[in-house]
Amino acid sequence: MAHVAKYTKGGAVRLTMHYERRQDEKGDYIKFGNQDIDLSRTHENYNLAPVRPGGQLAFIKKRCSEVQCMNRDNVNVLCDWVVTLPKDLPEEKKKDFFSYTYDFLEKRYGPENVVSAYVHKDETTPHLHFAFIPVVEDKKTGQKKVSAKECLNRGELRS
Numbered sequence: 001m002a003h004v005a006k007y008t009k010g011g012a013v014r015l016t017m018h019y020e021r022r023q024d025e026k027g028d029y030i031k032f033g034n035q036d037i038d039l040s041r042t043h044e045n046y047n048l049a050p051v052r053p054g055g056q057l058a059f060i061k062k063r064c065s066e067v068q069c070m071n072r073d074n075v076n077v078l079c080d081w082v083v084t085l086p087k088d089l090p091e092e093k094k095k096d097f098f099s100y101t102y103d104f105l106e107k108r109y110g111p112e113n114v115v116s117a118y119v120h121k122d123e124t125t126p127h128l129h130f131a132f133i134p135v136v137e138d139k140k141t142g143q144k145k146v147s148a149k150e151c152l153n154r155g156e157l158r159s
Contacts, residue, residue, distance in 0.1 A: 001084040004157070006076035006134070006148040009060075015080060016056040019118040019129050021045060041122035048102040048117040048128075056115050056131070063113065063133050068145035076148035078115065081105060081130040098128050105130045109151075 007015060016022075021029055021042055029037060052059035064077055083101050085094060102117045115131040134151035135144050 003082045004152060005080050005082075006152065007078040007080065008074060009077055010073070012060055012078040013057065015078065015129075015131065016116070019047075019056070019116055019131065021122075036124055038122045044121040046119050048098065048119065049106075049114045052115070059115055060133060063135075064146055066144075067135055068138070068143050070146075075146065077133060077146055079132055079134045079148055079152060081128075081132075083128045083130065085126040085128075087125075094126070101128055102130065105132070110135065 021037075023029055029039060029042065054062075060077055069075065069077065083098075085097060089097055098119050105117075106114055109132045113133045113135050115133060116129070117131070118129045120127055120129065134146060134148040136147050136150045137143070138145050
């Protein structure tokens with residue numbers, strides 16, 4: 001099972017906190033929605049993507065400055081594929097499943113656009129959050145630009 005969504009800069013802030021399992025000032029993990037996070041298993045989570053200097057938000061800001069990106073609040077600067085682990089997969093193949101999924105998505109959207117790829121094993125169903133900046137080539141100018149609408153169009157979702 002896979003799901004994809006697009007997020008603005010404001011949504012990206014909340015999502016990066018969720019990916020990293022950031023803690024608030026009291027030391028409690030920040031939860032979003034009705035998630036059931038088993039804190040005793042949070043240490044099993046891991047990131048398949050390279051660690052970004054300055055963190056995920058700094059990387060998003062830097063990458064958006066390197067390509068054409070409209071300076072508006074409603075621009076979707078982050079996309080997130082959530083890929084769920086199949087229930088019948090043997091234990092010894094689970095890590096490979098996430099690794100192959102990461103390799104496929106990294107190749108598809110470009111390693112230079114990958115923000116993070118966190119595997120969450122502390123929720124009800126293990127899953128991968130593959131976060132990336134939707135960079136495409138402008139058909140008129142040939143320049144690279146941020147466009148979630150063009151990156152995740154109907155044809156992309158079909159294939």
